[in-house]
Amino acid sequence: MKLKNLTLFDNRLSWSIPAEIGMLSELEALCAGGNQDIDGEIPAEIENCRNLQVLGLADTKISGGLPRTIGRLQKLQVLSLYTTMLSGKIPADIGNCSELVDVYLYVNSLSGSLPPEIGKLQKLQNLLVWRNNLAGSIPEQIGSCKSLTVLDLSLNFFSGTIPQSIGNLTNLEEVMLSSNNISDSIPAVLSSATRLTQFQIDNNQISGSIPPELGLLQHLQIFFAWDNKLAGSIPTALSSCQSLQAFDLSRNSLTGSLPPDNFRRRGGLGSNPTIPKKSAFIHAMFNGFDEPHRSADEADRENKVIYGVPVATWLMHSNQPLNAILLTEVLGISVVVREWEAREEVVGAAMIKDVVGRLLSAEEGVEIRKRTEKVSVALKKSMEEGGDLCRELDDFIAHITR
Structure with a gap:
């Protein structure tokens, strides 16, 4: 043949x-x-x-x-x-x-x-x-x-x-x-x-x-x-x-x-030496999610979205519940490990295994990865010179330095 x-x-x-x-x-x-x-x-x-x-x-x-x-x-x-x-x-x-x-x-x-x-x-x-x-x-x-x-x-x-x-x-x-x-x-x-x-x-x-x-x-x-x-x-x-x-x-x-x-x-x-470079400011705006207590692990997880990697959302404090809604219900690029209402409960190995399984699963995981890749492309484009986020930041900087 x-x-x-x-x-x-x-x-x-x-x-x-x-x-x-x-x-x-x-x-x-x-x-x-x-x-x-x-x-x-x-x-x-x-x-x-x-x-x-x-x-x-x-x-x-x-x-x-x-x-x-x-x-x-x-x-x-x-x-x-x-x-x-x-x-x-x-x-x-x-x-x-x-x-x-x-x-x-x-x-x-x-x-x-x-x-x-x-x-x-x-x-x-x-x-x-x-x-x-x-x-x-x-x-x-x-x-x-x-x-x-x-x-x-x-x-x-x-x-x-x-x-x-x-x-x-x-x-x-x-x-x-x-x-x-x-x-x-x-x-x-x-x-x-x-x-x-x-x-x-x-x-x-x-x-x-x-x-x-x-x-x-x-x-x-x-x-x-x-x-x-x-x-x-x-x-x-x-x-x-x-x-x-x-x-x-x-x-x-x-x-x-x-x-x-x-x-x-x-x-x-x-x-004025206190205004950071625009690209660094954009990175901080996106990754910060306006959370004053975010850990290095949280920063790493949010960075992954830029590079097209799905994330697991683990609600603990501050405005994370709102961020979770954005990631899971609006963008569809994340899976919740533990709901906000159960934040006092201990997360067991079985729960973590279930979430990892979903992210790597045959159907749900594939769809999440595809959506994450699309979000990644859109984010990178918006952060480029002339992109939406870039233009908004220009307007903001112009406003505070006028």
Whole structure:
């Protein structure tokens, strides 16, 4: 059979991939993501699909591990298996897939370490393995992936240091290492990644001072390093980060004062040093929800909306009930963990498990994720120069400075 393209995504198919898939030697693309009733394991016989370029089974119930035979798919360019039931280790054989460009393995139950053979993937651009059970150190060989633009290892159990070899990745645009057990200091060589727009290392064990070399990152828009062990002062060189929009260093041991240039609106408020840059002000307006007591966890949860990640709403105090109505009933991008009326009750493991299950579920979870992505796009657009939120802020600033 000379079938080259098998595209079945976003249906309600109930199917397990048969071993006979290996008979489709001409197959170039298998795209069946979004079918919540596709289950079973990826058969080892897939190695016989030697022309396969795209393997897309995201948002299904595919389980088991990645077969070692996947390393024989030397034409594979896209491996899209996010939000499934995959477990086990990422096989070292993946390093033999020399044409790989995109690896999407996030929101699974993968364990073990990130194999150093990943460094053999010279064409790899996107490596997203967040929210798994991966551990060990980030391999130094990652610095050999010279085409890498997005690296997301968040919400795992990685330890050790940020490898110095990250300075070799001059095409990097986004580095997300949040919520791991990474220690030691921020490598100054990161300044070589001059295209970097996002650097997120929050909720780790990172210590030392913030290297002034980060001021060379002219395109940096988001820098999150809250909940670490950083010390010393905030370097004045960060004032050179002209594109910075979101800057969060909460819950560290930093001393001194903020560099004054970070709080001067460029482009026409005279000598008033107290008005923040408009982009930072927009970020604060959205994430604050006008809550004076919001915690770092709340800030992180609200940040996720901007990046298209659904949230769980946990009502505790202040005007959170009103925020919950906005998120759940108006926008439809959240699930309530505990109702306001039951705020004095203890939230049990079963309740949390139920909410997480709903967010990752076949029907409700998929719809929530789709709506969240739409809200994310709209929010980002409104925050751009000329967007609705941007125009309203211009009017507000004009009013208070008239």
